[in-house]
Amino acid sequence: MSTHTTSATVPSYVLDQWWTPAEGSRTAEVRDANTGEAMLRFGAEGLDLGEVLAHARTIGQRELGALSLHERALKLKELAMFLNSRRDELYALSHRTGATQVDNMVDIDGGIGVLFTYSSKGRRELPNANVIQDGGVEPLSKDGSFIGTHIYTRIPGAAVQVNAFNFPVWGMLEKFAPAFIAGVPTIVKPATPTGYVTEAAVRIMIESGILPPGSLQLISGSARGLLDVMDYRDLLAFTGSASTAQSLKAHPNVVTGGVRFTAETDSLNAAILGPDAVEGTPEFDAFVKAVVTEMTVKAGQKCTAIRRTIVPEGQREAVAKAVSERLDSRVVLGDPRAEGVTMGALASLDQLRDVRGAVEELLAAGGELAYGTLDAPSVRTASGEEAVVEQGAFMSPVLLTWADGDAEALHSREAFGPVTSLLGYTDVADAVRLAARGSGSLVATVCTNDPEVARELTTGIAGHHGRVHLLNRETSRSSTGHGSPMPQLVHGGPGRAGGGEELGGIRAVLHHMQRTALQGSPNLVTAVTGVWQTGADRRIAGSPAYGAEAGQEHPFRKSLTDLRIGDALASDLRQVTQEDITAFAHTTGDTFYAHTDPEAAAANPFFPGTVAHGYLLVAWAAGLFVEPAPGPVLANYGLENLRFVTPVAAGDSIRITLTAKRITPRVTDEYGEVAWDALIHNQDDEIVATYDVLTLVEKEDTLYRDWTD
Incomplete structure (x- = not known):
């Protein structure tokens, strides 16, 4: 395997060493999102993916299996502390993706926080062993000599984690942490536009000396063909577009080969303003703040962002006015390295073209531009000047209003950027119906101070959503927000959102384990579980x-x-x-x-x-x-x-x-x-x-x- 380095090529970390492709290999160029400056190249041509997977299944499994659940959880804490000491390096690099300091807190600090959370929960809620007994014991004989229970043990393969471009650090660590505690080696495949930030984070993790050999590998470039060598022992966790997820889900090794597959994909999330939350109430103000936050954090490039803002028909004009005024007063668009900038560029020019194209489709389908423009905006450059940066991936926030709240494109076409659509509802049942038209979403916010409205909306939409965020005057200051998945709670959603489930505390650890029914005598069940069973010696x-x-x-x-x-x-x-x-x-x-x-x-x-x-x-x-x-x-x-x-x-x-x-x-x-x-x-x-x-x-x-x- 070639191990020479090329300064312009982002390396992979495989077989416990850094690797770059040979000269002349196919690579993809990555540019600074703010300036268009060519920076690095990505490529993995010539990488033996079967060898990478075999290394995880052998060395990685062996080394992780030598540690207990608690020992692995403690290593996550050590890793979090080490990353914390080096986060300024990641901040500086992440700015080149268009990420502001607030964006970095969500991505980098949030990812490190996931490690701390899983370390704590792993040591507090799991046994210091490698077998977890699930539930109680079922007596299977009258005299108690034959009993049954369930156990969890780690899957015997690797966790292949394909991540999206919008969260190059958090996206990796939220998948890595539960797999690591479970004792399953990770193979990370980041998205190319921001994968250099992931590579920097992995490099710091490797330099810490904390990780066992084979426990973490990184593929910087195409991993096409990796699913071909996976089998029932392995797990594929995918975050990205619904179309790509469907393609992966249709692979023979998933359909008939038994590869465990979980996806988190496109999601037309909603925020619903309750009929009681009229202009002048704390709920109205909290709702407007939430909508603007979700439009502008990460430049709206979040799978959890609010795409459909659903309000009482009589409140549409007031909400549009309030959102526009807050955007005017709070948003400074530009290079995150410039002082005062609150919203950066999209991740790439390709992403900018996609978002503009989606907005044009929405306008053609009946949406009206209530705020923003599709023209290249004037932005604050790194030097502090105001200018139009033609090669920068900058886009103005866009608020679309809809006279027809049932327009098909409104509920099916996602503009993955600083864009939200405002539509009206007639009554609470109509709001439930409109939210459900997203065909499955990651999250919805319900903003109301009326308990009955909260109950009716939540029970009406819960079956269509992975998470419901209740917002009112009591939580407006303390809430972590509509768009922030928390490691203690599940992240995922039905239907269009992928039907998968990530995070959720110890649930995510168990996703990387096999639940097995265990039957036997009390003595033998005690020996396997490490838990004394009634009737054992x-x-x-x-x-x-x-x-x-x-x-x-x-x-x-x-x-x-x-x-x-x-x-x-x-x-x-x-x-x-x-x-x-x-x-x-x-x-x-x-x-x-x-x-x-x-x-x-x-x-x-x-x-x-x-x-x-x-x-x-x-x-x-x-x-x-x-x-x-x-x-x-x-x-x-x-x-x-x-x-x-x-x-x-x-x-x-x-x-x-x-x-x-x-x-x-x-x-x-x-x-x-x-x-x-x-x-x-x-x-x-x-x-x-x-x-x-x-x-x-x-x-x-x-x-x-x-x-x-």
């Missing part, structure tokens, strides 16, 4: 009357070094008296009649008479299992899944069996979490309550040693 300390074995140490005396899944404690019985119940009622103030009034309690079909408080039983259960002296258990930090099953009357007794169910060491701390299966029985061996006790436990028993020494 235990090593029990405590009361011989309830299964304790001689010589077993109290599990609370064990640090994580010694503690094992299945280590358990069985207590003796403790009797509950009416005096105990009454004292607890008066001490806590919980004098509910079932605990204090024998006649009223006896009339309740659920109780045999006065019964113990559930929380009394939980508190007493703690007294039956807690080891009082200092030791490796540092703290109890909660209960999960608490259920009260059988009431305990005065005179009954309770005992508890506590079993180490799940052990999660923390990568960065000297302690970890232990979840204990807690089972309270009465004197007749009936189950009284079930729950999980959560504790923090030292990795090494330093506290106990220090105290006893």
